[in-house]
Amino acid sequence: MSFAPKPMKFYGLHDIEKLPQLSKLSAGQRFDMKVVSHVLPFRTNSYVVEELIDWDNIPADPIFQLTFMQRGMLKPEHFDKVAAAVKSGDAAKIKAEADAVRMALNPHPAGQMTANVPVMDEEPVAGVQHKYRETCLVFPSSGQTCHAYCTFCFRWPQFVSLDSLKFATDKSMRFQAYLKRHKEVTDVLFTGGDPMVMGIRNLRAYIDPLLGPGFEHLQTIRIGTKSISYWPYRYLTDRDSADVLKLFERIVESGKHLAIMAHFNHWQEMQPAAAHAAIRAIRGTGAQIRTQSPLVKYINDDAGVWARMWTEQVRLGCIPYYMFIERQTGAKAYFAIPLARAYEIYRGAFVQVSGLARTARGPSMSALPGKVAIDGITTINGEKVFALRLIQARNPDWAQRPFFVKYDEKATWLYDLKPALGEKEFFFERELRAMLKKKEEALTAATQAASP
Ligand SMILES: *Cc1c(COP(=O)(O)O)cnc(C)c1O
Secondary structure, three states, X not given: OOOOOOOOOEEOXXXXXXXXXXXXXXXXXXXXXXXXXXXXXXXXXXXXXXXXXXXXXXXXXXXXXXXXXXXXXXXXXXXXXXHHHHHHOOHXXXXXXXXXXXXXXXXXXXXXXXXXXXXXXXXXXXXXXXXXXXXXXXXXHHHOOOOOXXXXXXXXXXXXXXXXXXXXXXXXXXXXXXXXXXXXXXXXXXXXXXXXXXXXXXXXXXXXXXXXXXXXXXXXXXXXXXXXXXXHHHHOOOOOHHHHHHHHHHXXXXXXXXXXXXXXXXXXXXXXXXXXXXXXXXXXXOOEEEEEEEEOOOOOOOHHHHHHHHHHHHHOOOEEEEEEEOOOOOOHHHHOOOHHHHHHXXXXXXXXXXXXXXXXXXXXXXXXXXXXXXXXXXXEOOEEEEEEEEEEEOOHHXXXXXXXXXXXXXXXXXXXXXXXXXXXXXXXXXXXXXXXHHHXXXXXXXXXXXXX
């Protein structure tokens, strides 16, 4: 099947009154949407609006919830303050109120700005997070936006006007020197934002050097992207689509694995023919597509939705990889699902599908010590517990050791949980404290060296 070239139209805060589809909502609902969009980044596009959302099913439609802001995403007291500022029409006041609310939304959870940033030659390496030995995250400065923004995005500070909250590589590309030196790194994950918003020249500038000498230890180039869902034409009809696919082929020909870490939240994103064609085109280059998603209320908090999503992914040749618990940031209170329920949804989906669709691990929390999976709910010596396990850990030796915490029906994150079976703290905590202290000292020393 061939597709006619499509120009993309972005829609933001100032299009809320103009989009014909939104005339179905009341003026009050559109006002609410605008208030929230002053705080959390709102962007959608013509493909999402025209081909993914079922406008006969709003506001319940999962893709509507995925890209359009809802009043409940802000706490009532936050909402009221920003709403008053918006009514006043005073731009400076709106910005001040919005910024104050943003700072109250835990913009960088799990130590992302401190504990994960590596230091090289007494200087932090801009735009890099290195938490797990084998895998380094790189945030290309020109890839820090997306074709549309997810309402639940845990990296929302990347897209708002508070510069101090942003995270990206600098022009010197020191990340390359860092990777060259760190032979223990096998995987580089380009992430964002969405690296696939970059044009071919920027993509090559980031990726090409890693295919050359000095980087033989890198086995896998990963690209984290939502583009197959939000703009499949990236691989079909954009001006540089053919060049992007050629670059993918070149990565594979260089002897490295190319893993497209595709973000899908709902099977509805995988229905359009354009999405199927994009998946075929990417797989045709020799790349693999692995899929991941957080579990979020109003969007995919249903075992049947996950079972169908994983099954359709397998049919299209994609490999289900992770189910995440939504992080402690942004509109978390709106989307949160108790861990006990998350586990039941995961298990409920798992038992419905074939072995090939059971490759998604989870439900997993990306927390300070690592990725913590909920393996089960059980009773030991009369005490009801969650069985937990680190899938990934700051110290690789912490992984795959079962540990138990008191069952808590309401808990939504690791920090709500207490050790069970008479333990005082989790087995990794003393060592984690020492690691974080050391890390902080290195960063402080680097900051002092930088400002004599
Ligand atoms: C999930 C994650 C990775 C990748 O872990 P894998 O289990 O190898 O996919 C790397 N760094 C961070 C910070 C992560 O959260």
